[in-house]
Structures are given as structure tokens and as C-alpha cells.
Amino acid sequence: MVLIKLVNICYDYPDTCGLKDLSLTVNSGDFVCLMGPNGSGKSTLLRLLSGLASPTSGTYQFHDQPITTTYLADAQNRQQLHQRIGMVFQNTDVQLFNTSVTEEVAFGPRQLGLSAAMVAQRVADCLQLTDCANLADRVPYQLSGGEKKRVALASVLALNPEILLLDEPLNGLTIAAQQQMLTLLQRLQAAGKTIIMASHNYQQVQAVGERFIIFNSTHQVDADLTRADLDQQPARQAQLMTL
Numbered sequence: 614m615v616l617i618k619l620v621n622i623c624y625d626y627p628d629t630c631g632l633k634d635l636s637l638t639v640n641s642g643d644f645v646c647l648m649g650p651n652g653s654g655k656s657t658l659l660r661l662l663s664g665l666a667s668p669t670s671g672t673y674q675f676h677d678q679p680i681t682t683t684y685l686a687d688a689q690n691r692q693q694l695h696q697r698i699g700m701v702f703q704n705t706d707v708q709l710f711n712t713s714v715t716e717e718v719a720f721g722p723r724q725l726g727l728s729a730a731m732v733a734q735r736v737a738d739c740l741q742l743t744d745c746a747n748l749a750d751r752v753p754y755q756l757s758g759g760e761k762k763r764v765a766l767a768s769v770l771a772l773n774p775e776i777l778l779l780d781e782p783l784n785g786l787t788i789a790a791q792q793q794m795l796t797l798l799q800r801l802q803a804a805g806k807t808i809i810m811a812s813h814n815y816q817q818v819q820a821v822g823e824r825f826i827i828f829n830s831t832h833q834v835d836a837d838l839t840r841a842d843l844d845q846q847p848a849r850q851a852q853l854m855t856l
């Protein structure tokens with residue numbers, strides 16, 4: 614089932630291009646890695662998909678619903694989109710603002726109007742899933758980089774989104790923590806989530822990604838390949854290793 618359809622998307626910042634002529638579809642259950650050099654447009658695409666920005670031109674549909682500026686001007690539509698498409702930011706400090714990890718993870722479900730018992734259940738489930746139960750009473754701002762990433766993911770999962778957008782989720786993590794994060798993402802995919810993850814490190818993601826969308830330095834998609842495609846293209850793999 615097609616979840617996301619982008620046609621001829623361009624996004625311009627005031628004095629530079631962010632994305633150029635991007636068309637793609639994402640199906641339910643995909644595990645997509647957005648690859649490309651610094652500044653190629655990966656984060657810009659994630660911001661558009663999450664509804665934090667609207668394209669300068671082109672169309673974005675989610676479940677056949679056009680996600681337009683007018684659509685996003687409605688607070689209820691925005692809230693619904695944010696519930697269905699969760700985003701873990703590259704800099705998790707921008708999304709962690711509560712006084713304890715428990716409060717952080719409870720914030721979203723409370724906003725949805727869930728009962729106190731359901732909120733508590735979701736918090737417990739998501740803390741356990743992300744291995745954060747031991748952090749429940751800590752202040753998010755004071756956590757380590759890797760802990761912050763897990764808490765940010767827990768707070769997004771608490772909304773039970775269909776799609777998870779992750780911007781460089783492995784950056785700054787130890788090898789063991791990277792593996793833990795990738796295993797968790799694979800489990801989430803197996804549980805039915807669609808994963809779209811930006812990375813510039815092919816070595817880190819090659820084992821988990823099933824589809825690789827590769828941007829070039831002019832903010833365009835250079836290639837859209839399955840893992841099987843990539844296995845047949847050593848030159849492309851070598852190029853990805855040097856991003």
C-alpha cells in the first residue's frame with residue numbers, strides 16, 4: 614500500500630535550494646535509508662514529510678490526502694499528521710523539553726486525550742521497548758547523547774505512528790548503541806512500522822536498509838535502489854562508503 618507519494622517536489626530556502634525535482638513513493642512497511650553528502654537534502658525531505666515545512670512546488674500526498682499549506686494551516690490536521698508520522702530529530706535537544714523522561718514520553722499521549730491509565734501503559738511500554746525504563750525519573754536535558762536519542766524515540770513511539778522519520782539516529786552513538794538502535798528499528802519494522810532514516814554512513818545502515826534513496830550534491834535523487842540492486846553494484850557501494 615502506498616503511504617507517501619511525492620511528485621516533482623522542490624524546496625527552496627530563502628537563498629539556497631534544499632530539494633530539487635523529487636518524485637518518489639514509499640510503501641507501508643518499507644525501510645528506507647536516505648543517503649547523500651552533507652547538505653544534499655535529506656533533512657529537508659524529512660521536514661517536508663513530517664509537515665514541518667511545505668514544498669515550494671510539487672505535490673505531497675499521504676494516504677492520498679494532499680498535504681498542502683492550507684491543509685497544514687489547520688491545527689487538527691497538523692496534530693493528526695504528527696501523530697501518524699513521527700520524527701526523531703538529528704539534534705534531540707529540540708524535541709526534549711519536559712522535566713522527566715516519564716513526563717516526556719507521556720506528553721504526546723496526553724495531548725491525544727488518552728486516559729491516565731492508557732498514558733501510563735504507553736509510557737511503560739515505550740520505555741521498555743527503547744531500554745529507557747532505568748531513565749524514567751531522569752531529566753532529559755541531562756542525559757547522554759545516546760540516551761537522549763532513545764528517549765526521543767520513546768516519546769515518538771508513544772504516539773503509535775505509522776511512519777518513523779529518523780534524522781541521523783546513529784550519530785554520536787557507540788558501536789554497541791548503534792547496533793542496539795538498528796535492532797530496535799528492525800523490530801519496529803517487523804511490527805508494521807514504516808521507517809525512513811537519513812544517514813551518510815553506508816557501513817552503519819547497509820545491513821538494515823531495504824531501499825536506498827541516494828541524493829547528490831545538487832539536491833536531486835541520483836538513485837533509488839533496493840539492497841539487492843546495490844549488491845550488484847560494487848562501484849555504487851564504494852561511492853556510498855566515501856560519503
Ligand SMILES: Nc1ncnc2c1ncn2[C@@H]1O[C@H](COP(=O)(O)OP(=O)(O)OP(=O)(O)O)[C@@H](O)[C@H]1O
Pocket residue numbers: 626627628629630631632649650651652653654655656657658811813
Ligand atoms: N534552515 C536553513 N536555512 C537555509 N538553508 C538551509 C537550511 N537548512 C538547510 N539548508 C540548506 O539546504 C540544503 C539541504 O540541506 P539539508 O539539511 O536538507 O541536507 P542534509 O542532506 O540533511 O545534510 P546533513 O547530512 O549535513 O545533515 C543545504 O544546501 C543546506 O545548506
